[in-house]
Amino acid sequence: MRIPQPRSLMGQMLLAVAVALLLVQGLSSFLVYQAQREAYETGMLNVAAFRLIADTRGPDTFARPKRAPEGGPIAGPPPRSYSLEFSNRSPATISEQRDSHAEKRLESILADQNFPPSEIVVVHRSVGQDPAARQSTLRRAAFRNMARFEINDLMKSHLLVVGVRPLNHQGWLIARVRTPRAMNILLMPLVLQTLLIYVVLVGAVALILRRITRPLAALTRRVERFAATQDADGQITPSGPDDMHRLIVAHNAMEARIAAMLDEKNVMLGAIGHDLKTPLAALRVRIESVEDEGERARMAATIEDIVRTLDDILSLARVGRPGDPRERTELSALVASVVEEYEDMGEPVELGDTERIVLELRPTWMRRALRNLISNALRYGQCARVTLKREGQRAIVLIEDDGPGIPADRIDDMMNPFTRGDPSRNSATGGAGLGLALARAIADQHGGALKLANRLSPSGEVAGLTARLEVPV
Structure with a gap:
């Protein structure tokens, strides 16, 4: 099972600092x-x-064994501490470690x-x-x-029992020292110290990271907006540390x-389009004086091809920075x-x-994209079937044809400018390769994507091409 990790820079750095601090403080504690x-x-010893x-x-002390009472009535003043006990048996039982x-x-x-010199048992x-x-x-x-x-608390207290027997004697001298367990005394201060260090250091690191990541997040949003609009208005004010500034x-x-x-582009x-379309318009007028109708029609078709190619080139150059705003549209x-x-x-x-x-979306541009895809399906597949559906937060337009499809190794290249399925560049079988x-x-431009895929028949043969136009809702 993969442990989820924070995706933000601040979260990852805080996690790294927390883990490093845990290891260092754990070792130190x-x-x-x-x-x-x-x-x-x-x-205690x-x-x-x-x-x-x-x-x-002296050694004679061990020759006079005296035992602490193990039963009988409880009487007399309370002892200030546990008295020494003289015994013939070791204080450790068989089951004790x-x-x-x-x-x-x-x-x-x-x-x-x-x-x-003595035998010692603890x-x-x-x-x-x-x-x-x-x-x-x-x-x-x-x-x-x-x-x-x-009384119950006293009975649970930790007791250190020490037995000493000199090597030339049979009796044991037993001392007892009662104290709370060292773990209970020392562990809690260490835990509180660790928590205090965590709060102070992680809080200080969080403040520093916030000062760094806040302008970084603003810069990220600005870059995303500029990538979508290419509009220089609304630049952010420099802030944060000197490097970020x-x-x-x-x-x-x-x-x-x-x-x-x-x-400038x-x-x-605009100047190129005007300078080229003006003489083309003049040529369109002049060919009207050509008496041969066939020749006149061929000249007019050539001029129309030039105008259409010029429009496609200009449109492709301007699509990254459209002038018309988005409109709420029923797709x-x-x-x-x-x-x-x-x-x-x-x-x-x-x-x-x-x-x-x-x-x-921008209706004018979307119409042009749909026309290009449908025209491409008609040109190579002799028919086009158009459907529209919704998948999650995306609108999906599918254009299918019954053509020969595209070789798998050329699908990505076909969406590059001036790339055609027919390399002969015959105007009867295709345009300039810009559609x-x-x-x-x-x-x-709309934050979506265009994907091409061959459609296979039940027998596994290519039955046509499917163009998938995705637009986020």
């Missing part, structure tokens, strides 16, 4: 905890060693104080599990009139240069009107199923 616990346990050394007056690390440390402490248990400690605790609780929940300034300057170049295209009505134009001319164009879809390129540019 573990080392601090280990060191503090080591020091804490050393203190020192207390036990002090009791053993202070209450032992000895703390070998603590035993070695206690052996070193006792050796430094010239304590006789075990951990709760007060309630140790009979002597339990009796002493109950006596203290009865003397102080403690509540039952206080310089980036926004450079982007604004680049936008201004691009907008100026596009304006449109002016140049099914627009598709039906284009199909009716071909039906009125007697062309085999059929309108299939359609859905009522209302969206904002599909212009239709794709118009689809891109």
